[in-house]
C-alpha cells in the first residue's frame with residue numbers, strides 16, 4: 396500500500412495574484428457544457444451498474460461451462476448479489492447484458508428473440524426479476540446488419556427493436572457499431588434509434604459507440620452526439636490489463652480538449668468497464684482505475700464475477716468517497732493537469748467549490764516515489780484560496796488537515812498506483828472564495 400506524508404513546506408504570503416484572470420478561468424471551468432443533452436431525464440450523474448462483456452465475453456457454451464455462459468441464470472445471480480452484497484446500496488443499479496444473448500434468427504414477425512436454450516423464459520421475465528430486486532435491466536444491440544459477434548443486428552429494424560425492448564421492460568440499450576453499411580448510415584442509425592427509443596414512451600438509457608466508429612474517418616461532433624446519446628464510447632474495448640487501462644488514460648489525456656467539454660449531466664464520455672476484481676490488475680492498478688474513472692466522470696460498469704470477488708477489490712468498488720467524486724452533481728469531467736517525468740496530476744472540479752486531485756506514478760520500476768507540488772497549481776489557481784482542508788480518499792482515507800494556498804504537498808505513490816485527494820476550500824471574511832457573484 397502506498398502511504399502519503401503531507402507536509403507544509405512553504406509559508407510565504409500569497410502575492411501578485413491576478414485575481415481577475417483566475418476568476419475568469421474558474422468561470423470557464425464552472426460553466427456547464429455548451430451543449431444540450433438527450434432529453435430523457437436519465438444519466439444526470441454517470442450510470443452505475445454491471446456489464447457482462449469483459450469478464451464473460453461471448454461464452455455461449457452452457458454445456459461445458461454452465462456457471463459462466465451467457466444465460467438468464469448468470470444475470471439473475473448477479474442481480475441477487477447486487478442487492479445482498481451491498482452493491483445496490485452504494486449506487487450500482489443497472490444489470491447489463493452485452494453481445495451474444497440473441498437467437499441466430501428473428502422470429503416470424505421480424506422481432507428479436509433471445510436464445511431459447513440460454514434464456515428459456517425470455518427477456519421480459521428477466522426484466523421482471525431484475526425489477527423485483529429494485530434494479531434495472533440493460534440490453535445490447537448493434538446499429539449494423541449484425542452484432543460484433545455475428546447475431547442479427549438492428550439495421551432496418553430500429554423502430555421494431557426499440558418497441559420490443561420497451562415491451563420487455565428494458566431500461567438501457569448499449570448500441571454497438573459493428574457491420575454498418577457506410578458512415579452516413581452509421582450516424583443515421585444512431586440518430587434513428589434515439590428517436591425510436593423516445594417514441595416508445597419508455598425512458599431507456601441510450602449508450603452509444605458512435606464516436607469510436609467514426610473517429611478513424613472524421614472528428615466526432617460531440618455537440619450532435621450529446622443530443623442523441625446518454626453516454627458514448629470513444630476508444631476500443633478495455634482488457635483486463637494495466638496496458639489497456641494505461642492506454643485509455645493516455646488517449647483520454649491527449650484528447651481532453653474535445654472530450655471534457657462534451658461531458659455533463661445527461662451525457663458522458665465512456666472509457667469502458669471497470670475490470671477491478673479480475674485477474675490482470677495489481678492492487679495499485681485497481682486503485683488507479685477506480686480513482687481515474689472517478690476523475691473522468693465515467694460511467695461505472697463493473698465487469699467482474701460478483702460471486703467470486705476478493706474483499707479488497709469489493710471494498711474499493713464500494714468506496715463511498717470515491718463514488719461521491721464520480722457522482723458529483725456538478726457533473727464536470729476532470730482532466731490531466733500536468734505530466735512531470737513519471738508523475739501525472741489530474742484534477743476535477745466538484746460541487747461546493749471543492750476539487751478532486753489524483754496523483755499517478757507511472758514508473759514501472761523501483762519502489763514508492765515522493766512527489767512534491769505547490770497547491771497553488773491546483774483548481775485553476777483558485778481551488779485552495781486562501782486555504783483548504785485536504786482529505787486523502789485513496790489508497791486509504793486520511794485527514795491531511797489544513798493547507799494554505801501557498802503550501803506544498805508531498806505525496807508518496809507506489810509504482811502504477813494513485814493517491815486520490817479531495818480539497819475543500821475554507822471560507823473566511825477575507826477569502827476570495829466567497830465570490831457571491833458566482834452563485
Ligand SMILES: *[C@@H]1O[C@H](CO)[C@@H](O)[C@H](O)[C@H]1NC(C)=O
Pocket residue numbers: 434435436592593594595596597598599
Ligand atoms: C422524448 O423527447 C421529448 C422531447 O425531447 C422529451 O420531452 C420526452 O421526455 C422524451 N421521452 C422519453 C420517453 O424519452
Ligand SMILES: *[C@@H]1O[C@H](CO)[C@@H](O)[C@H](O)[C@H]1NC(C)=O
Pocket residue numbers: 616618619
Ligand atoms: C455539429 O452538430 C451541431 C448540432 O447538430 C451543428 O449545429 C454543428 O454545425 C455541427 N458542427 C460541425 C462542425 O459540423
